[in-house]
Amino acid sequence: MDPIIEGIIQAVNLILTGDPEVVSITALSLFVSIFGTLIACVWSIPVAVALALRSFHGKRILKGLFNAMIGVPTVALGLYLYLLLSRAGPLGYFQLLYTPYAIMIGQSVLVTPIIVSFATGALESVDPDLRTLARTLGASDLQTYSVVLGEAFWGVVLAIMAAFNRAFAELGVAMMLGGNIRYLTRVLTTAISLETARGEIALSIALSFILLGVVMSLSVAINLARKSSQ
Amino acid sequence: MTPHVETVGITKDYDSLRALDRVSIAAHLGQVTTIVGVNGSGKTTLLKILGGLDTPSAGRVLIEGHEPIPAQLRTHCTMVFQRSVMLRSSVHNNVAYGLKINGIPSQEISSRVKSALALVNLDGFEKRHARQLSSGEQQRVAMARALALEREVLLVDEPTANLDPANAMIIEQAIKDSARSRAVLVSTHNLPQARRLSQRVIHLYKGRVVEEGEASRFFTNPSDERTKLFIDGELQF
Numbered sequence: 001m002d003p004i005i006e007g008i009i010q011a012v013n014l015i016l017t018g019d020p021e022v023v024s025i026t027a028l029s030l031f032v033s034i035f036g037t038l039i040a041c042v043w044s045i046p047v048a049v050a051l052a053l054r055s056f057h058g059k060r061i062l063k064g065l066f067n068a069m070i071g072v073p074t075v076a077l078g079l080y081l082y083l084l085l086s087r088a089g090p091l092g093y094f095q096l097l098y099t100p101y102a103i104m105i106g107q108s109v110l111v112t113p114i115i116v117s118f119a120t121g122a123l124e125s126v127d128p129d130l131r132t133l134a135r136t137l138g139a140s141d142l143q144t145y146s147v148v149l150g151e152a153f154w155g156v157v158l159a160i161m162a163a164f165n166r167a168f169a170e171l172g173v174a175m176m177l178g179g180n181i182r183y184l185t186r187v188l189t190t191a192i193s194l195e196t197a198r199g200e201i202a203l204s205i206a207l208s209f210i211l212l213g214v215v216m217s218l219s220v221a222i223n224l225a226r227k228s229s230q
Numbered sequence: 231m232t233p234h235v236e237t238v239g240i241t242k243d244y245d246s247l248r249a250l251d252r253v254s255i256a257a258h259l260g261q262v263t264t265i266v267g268v269n270g271s272g273k274t275t276l277l278k279i280l281g282g283l284d285t286p287s288a289g290r291v292l293i294e295g296h297e298p299i300p301a302q303l304r305t306h307c308t309m310v311f312q313r314s315v316m317l318r319s320s321v322h323n324n325v326a327y328g329l330k331i332n333g334i335p336s337q338e339i340s341s342r343v344k345s346a347l348a349l350v351n352l353d354g355f356e357k358r359h360a361r362q363l364s365s366g367e368q369q370r371v372a373m374a375r376a377l378a379l380e381r382e383v384l385l386v387d388e389p390t391a392n393l394d395p396a397n398a399m400i401i402e403q404a405i406k407d408s409a410r411s412r413a414v415l416v417s418t419h420n421l422p423q424a425r426r427l428s429q430r431v432i433h434l435y436k437g438r439v440v441e442e443g444e445a446s447r448f449f450t451n452p453s454d455e456r457t458k459l460f461i462d463g464e465l466q467f
Binding site for chain 1: 307
């Protein structure tokens with residue numbers, strides 16, 4: 001039998017039988033990527049609100065910087081964060097390197113420009129007269145931002161989804177900060193890379209199916225929710 | 231009688247352009263004051279400053295003789311814009327929004343929304359999606375939203391600029407009714423409308439007040455040459 005077809009059959013079998021290693025890798029991947037993205041939201045959305053709705057010196061430069069950082073190579077980012085988190089680095093005291101938290105931190109930094117840039121675009125596309133309306137009805141600055149965020153809700157959700165997809169599918173940060181340690185920091189992308197190198201095609205294919213399945217299911221779910229809300 | 235709202239020497243500059251030049255006007259409770267003028271004469275800028283949505287380069291806005299900061303001005307005034315903007319929600323939520331953020335109790339919100347919608351002949355529209363209404367109906371929702379707040383100063387910018395006569399008539403009636411308990415300032419370049427609505431008329435030209443007075447005298451016996459030309463439809467900008 002063709003080794004690829006054989007690999008696909010074995011992959012389906014691994015997924016359907018709930019192979020413990022496949023489950024562990026998938027669960028860890030989801031855990032670090034979900035929390036990495038959510039942590040990034042904590043600072044990225046307020047930054048996006050400021051960039052879209054406030055006027056200040058250097059705003060255009062800052063926006064350009066975030067746009068440029070979207071394409072930062074994950075290996076380069078992984079290297080810089082490795083230097084920060086390594087025992088000799090400034091944050092070495094916390095002993096985070098080669099833990100899931102290190103991957104989470106790395107992914108949150110990685111996706112920050114995506115959330116900031118896309119959410120800024122979504123907020124800027126909201127009719128500016130809406131802010132004037134909110135103010136004339138007595139809204140405070142915070143209430144005005146909340147109205148604009150509400151209008152740009154799905155645009156911001158898409159920004160967060162794009163960020164999650166990027167975190168979930170990236171390899172460099174997870175490899176350099178997590179170290180691909182079995183049952184501890186091995187995530188889908190690092191496992192696919194390792195198993196392919198070892199010739200374990202079936203496991204690689206199974207993991208890639210899950211990777212693609214999660215990314216596509218999330219996109220479909222978000223689009224369905226968006227359509228049903230309109 | 232002390233005016234309820236007045237401007238004293240308001241000037242507004244945008245870079246090299248002077249949009250308003252030492253404008254002093256007054257409006258009283260129980261009256262509709264109309265600000266007329268050609269496009270670009272500064273009517274909207276003046277209303278925005280009165281509503282605390284823009285700050286003057288010089289001059290003051292007074293409410294009952296006192297000078298509030300712009301944020302406080304917004305607790306006295308509310309504005310209806312030429313182009314109505316609807317929140318992505320129901321008619322009820324659009325009208326209720328201003329009441330909610332101003333801390334009005336929820337049981338009072340429902341009754342105020344209902345009364346405000348009745349003033350613009352939109353009874354029964356509460357559950358309709360605001361953005362799916364016609365532009366005339368949306369403008370009526372915008373008027374109801376402002377009226378529900380029960381501010382003592384209502385600023386209305388070109389309220390019927392793009393509306394059919396039926397919707398315009400409803401808006402005009404709501405403006406007249408609301409003036410019983412408010413000072414209402416309406417900007418328009420529609421002279422028949424100004425004649426129908428107002429007790430006082432102010433003519434703005436190139437950012438300056440060129441004529442001001444009782445509506446009856448303003449239209450029949452204007453003293454300024456530019457106002458005469460404006461009324462005759464011959465004023466060049």
